[in-house]
Amino acid sequence: MAITRVTQRMLSQRSLTSVQSGLNRMAKVQEQLQTGKRINRPSDSPADTGTALRVRSSLADQHQYIRNAADGVAWLGTVDSTLSGIVTQVTRAHTLGLQGGNTGSLSQAALDALATEVDQIRESVLQQANTQYLGRPVFGGTTDxxxxxxxxxxxxxxxxxxxxxxxxxxxxRVDADGIETFGADGDNVFSHLADLSKSLRLGDSAGIQDGIANLADDLTNLSGAEASEGARYNRITHASDLANQSVLQLTTSLTDVEDVDLAAATVDLQTQEVAYQAALAATGKTIQPSLLDFLR
Incomplete structure (x- = not known):
């Protein structure tokens, strides 16, 4: 049976190593309390570090979705308010057409006055159809x-x-298709308003009736565009709500992975301090006085 010789130097080195280890453990707990984080470097917990990185990546995605949704809501809000104004204007033009349809009871001066107002409505609708958000027309697609x-x-x-x-x-989709909303070139809201104005000035009863029918169809089309915008608005706000909920859940998960339990860490620090003091006391007894101490 081999007998290992334990020297005074070995005892001293082991005691000092134990003291240093206790000091390192205490310093680690102190760092956790100072930063509030259980993981301050990847080596603290490689597995949890990987989890934290994945959670942070998911958080970044959700925050981007929220920003995208906010931008989309602003686009659709602009489209909604614009369409509401256009519907009001076109409805007024339709009403003027109905008034002008009574050609037998209106003088030409009265018809001309109606035509002038229709012209003004056309200019207003055209201006609103070119409404921009952040410098881009909301009915122009992706045009520069x-x-x-x-x-x-x-x-x-x-x-x-x-x-x-x-x-x-x-x-x-956060814009509105200009062709689907207003009609194709030559057969859209603007041409119908221009045709109605012309018919009113000419006292053309048949033309006025055609204009009334065309504007009625335009109002139906505009109402459909409003409904489509409203559905997309609801969809994007719902997606934003889900993204916000995901942010809360992921933040909680990240806290569970990264953050330190302050109460447990405080108790751990006290335990490490006691262990460190005990190691110091034991080391003081282990390291015996040298021959030089006796010669003094």
């Missing part, structure tokens, strides 16, 4: 230009779609 419709009422957009991703698999 500043207009969705030219002065003559023809479409100047490109037919593209402005999309916003508001979830992992959720993408919502």
């Amino acid at each position: 230009g500043s207009l969705a419709f030219k002065e003559d009422g023809t479409y100047a957009g490109d037919g593209g779609s402005v999309m916003r991703r508001v979830g992992a698999d959720v993408t919502v």
